[in-house]
Amino acid sequence: MLISLEWLKQYVDIKEDIGELENALTMIGQEVEAINIQGADLDNVVIGKIVEYGKHPEADRLSLLKIDIGEEENLQIICGAPNHKLGDKVVVAKIGAILPGNFKIKKSKIRGIESQGMCCSSSELGLGKESSGIIILPEDAPIGEGYREYAGLNDVIFELEITPNRPDCLSHIGIAREIAAYYGRKVKYPHNEIFESLEDVENNIKIEIEDKERCKRYSGRVIRGVKIEESPEWLKKRVISMGLNPVNNIVDITNFVMFEYNQPIHAYDLNKLEGNNIVIRSGKVGEKLITLNNEEIELNGELVIADAKKPIGLAGIIGGLDSSIQSETVDLFLEVAYFEPENIRKNSKKLGIFTDASYRFERGLDIDNVEVVLERATYLIEQISGAKIIGKAKDCYLEKAIKREIPLDINKLNKFVGKQIDAQDGIKILTNLGLEVKNSLGDGSVVVAPPLYRKDLSRPADLYEEVIRMYGFENIENKMPVEDITAGKKDATISLMDEAKEILAKIGLQEVINYSFIPKNVREIFHIKKEELMILNPIVETMSMMRPILSYSILTNIKENLNRNQNSIKIFEVSKVFEKTDNLLAKEEVHMAIGISGREERSLWDSKPEAYDFYTLKGYVEEFMAQVGIKNYKVERTENSNFHPGRAADIKIGKVIVGTFGEAHPKIAEKIEIDKERAYVAEINLSLLENYMRNKIKYERVVKYPEVSRDLAIVLDEEILVGDMIKAIEKSSNYIESVNLFDIYKGEHIAKGKKSVAIGIILRNKEGTLSEEEILKVQEKVLELIEKKYRGEIRK
Structure with missing residues (x-):
């Protein structure tokens, strides 16, 4: 979020310098990501007047100009823009100027003729987006004056990182409230006094909310006699400071008020609305809407704003092109509304349309502020365009929102903060933040009612945080708490996994870590007896199932390494596997998997590497079993169809099969696309094996008699x-x-x-x-x- 310091000063007194203000914003939780000082790159950029105008003799599209900048000699400048003429006042970058992007202005020759500077456009000065022409100034612009001083480009723009739970701070008034509360000052809200005609607005427009679940409030005004023209300089300056290009006075006002109050506004051309009706409804299947960005979308149940016959805007996201404000527009319908955040988020993501409006609506706005914002925008349109306001505002407010009430125990607050804060000081902080503190409940408790724009406050702990950040973390001394601390114990499952990893790493294997999600087609590759646990809404198709075995991941690792010419692969993974059960919780077990493939690396004088085989893997398995203290196990030929018949074996303790190892079945290797070498896999159920592992190590002294x-x-x-x-x-x-x-x-x-x-x-x-x-x-x-x-x- 961009915040203009000059704009911010309209709502709160700020005496602090930039560094102090940056620190204050950071301390109250509004992180400052960057500070941009406007006009910092405008040294040697001045106002000039074109006193001679001609064509470049070697290029029809270039102008050869003499420009008076108030110095002894006029500058000869070659310009390629199409929008200037003799007598125009322009912005000139003199030789030595360094424009944004480290663009240095030097004396140069263009088609053999010397150019002693450059006539500048807004984009070249970093003040707007790409434009086709240079800046043309009013006739009274003083020749020779620095453009920075003339244009008042002395603003400071703060770029803030606003957290998703604080949409109220996506505006200048929102940040003004924060600063005012921190310094104990008052917020100066805009005063709006409009003059309404005595006409009945019902004769001009009718509003109906059909979808009462997704639209809770919709307000609008009819405004006639609007003159669409360029915005005044102060308004253009505000819009530019937010990184936007000025469009016209009406569009610029709607953008201005949105960044002022954090409430999107939309203006429709009243004469393009059929039937003088506004209906908030679901888009019908097959209906189409051409949006302001000239993209046609087909509707299917999305919330829309419609007239008597057709949709004219996608509610809370973007308006329609057909009803947009154009140069010939004379009558307006001005809209301010409240739409349910979940619906806006869903539709914006579904259609892939993300706007400043949807960004705000999907985070939740202040439903009670709709009327204030409508009056503010109406006032500015009346003042700037001289329009006529027709009757009263039309307001459809379905169900008035009720402020939540939160009990606050001052004693618990002090215990949480770690410092004794006077009850009145705590209440004053909350009051300064705009929270209503009601009657005491006794025993040092009060009831606090947050304003509707503070949806993030719902419990006492939230109020503790408000007091702490405004009181100042730096004002709370560092004190170690006096507590009886008992040493913790590592979870048994984690201990088992850590022990297995340590052993496998010591015997010469490298650990791999894979996602617990695998593709659902693994069921077609492996014979899995467990009931698989599927993901309801997978991020991608390759992550649609919780893995019931580790072997797939290990074989995938082998394939990827072989494809990258790694010819000696000895890896392991220790992780959980999952199985669906009848209750809501999945069954989780810890498995260990070893993967071996390729050939043993040999020394220089023994250059023929020997391929790994079943016995290589068996050696690692036996060493692992020895390390965990298990001797009474049997290795028997397996009937597991995931392994090569005759080259695989089960590990049995009594009648319990705790694991299987051997060569992967050729068909499985083929489906996973392992074709360069044979792949060997061992998978052991550590959750089962844990029951047989020795917890104590028995030491024997070294036998002195020979073997x-x-x-x-x-x-x-x-x-x-x-x-x-x-x-x-x-x-x-x-x-x-x-x-x-x-x-x-x-x-x-x-x-x-x-x-x-x-x-x-x-x-x-x-x-x-x-x-x-x-x-x-x-x-x-x-x-x-x-x-x-x-x-x-x-x-x-």
């Missing part, structure tokens, strides 16, 4: 599960410390339907050194187990 290793190559039937065999071997003797699989071979010298499995067994006695006899006994026991239970034999 003994034995390697065995065993031929087994292909269908034998090696994992089960290894677990059985581990349990066969107390001397067996560990059993590791390091090779599986099929092919030459191995019978069809068989496989060769190489395992390493570590033996150790914690009480003494193993003898050769003890070692042989263990070895024989292992071979016997393999032969009887798993039909295996030593490879020869």
